């Protein structure tokens with residue numbers, strides 16, 4: 001009896017999770033990424049730079065690829081694109097995209113937004129994946145139809161939706177699926193959001209984009225092709241630290257519990273604070289004990305630049321050169337990590 005029970009437990013566990021390897025499929029039939037064909041893979045954006053209009057495919061990539069401005073140091077792309085925009089391969093006679101969108105890995109549907117107007121993502125789905133004990137969240141946006149529901153278990157490659165162009169600023173010509181792979185910042189997100197964004201209701205629970213930090217999924221696909229056993233922590237370790245923030249010690253600080261691999265140094269150290277390293281995108285990379293005493297989140301390092309930090313960090317950090325500090329936006333966002341402290 002006990003043996004039978006244990007076997008059942010094991011088969012249940014293998015249904016959803018503890019995969020050691022991150023076996024990612026592309027979400028549509030478009031695999032031009034693997035042939036190095038950027039224009040064939042990425043959907044273009046519409047750019048108007050100083051009155052000059054263009055449609056660069058590069059704007060569909062992950063990273064700071066949008067909203068260029070001219071600075072004394074040259075052109076700086078100020079807007080971060082948290083995912084990748086994949087172009088359709090099939091359209092009907094009226095030009096409607098037909099591409100099936102599929103789960104990129106085994107997981108569980110965590111959230112489905114069926115009301116396009118609730119988000120600039122339009123209709124979108126979030127799927128939770130478990131790899132090595134941590135949860136990661138793939139997000140598929142601008143869908144026209146959704147064929148799965150929250151709570152449903154899905155397999156890698158299983159159909160979940162049809163590509164579309166729902167959401168702000170899109171038209172039929174620019175139809176695409178926007179794909180992200182995220183870490184979650186905090187399960188206290190909803191109460192934090194209500195405290196700081198009273199006038200703008202949150203329709204997405206803890207799956208609001210503000211609470212999800214996207215990693216470089218384009219680079220991840222290519223890295224996994226080279227090394228199929230590459231674990232996510234190793235992949236993230238290659239990201240450059242752009243800034244560090246010291247947080248007062250708090251029992252509500254969830255990141256080290258959600259992503260224990262981020263923790264370095266003496267885990268049980270009785271130090272008064274934590275220092276969190278971030279990529280320029282805002283993706284958390286590393287957590288270290290710190291002896292610095294702080295009562296609220298404080299910027300403790302930023303990679304030196306003569307460009308205004310607000311252009312480089314989407315206004316999370318202000319100042320330039322040696323003079324840098326968290327903006328109010330940055331300060332509020334950092335409070336999410338230890339909310340409600």
Ligand SMILES: [Zn+2]
Pocket residue numbers: 081083084085178179
């Ligand atoms: Zn996008």
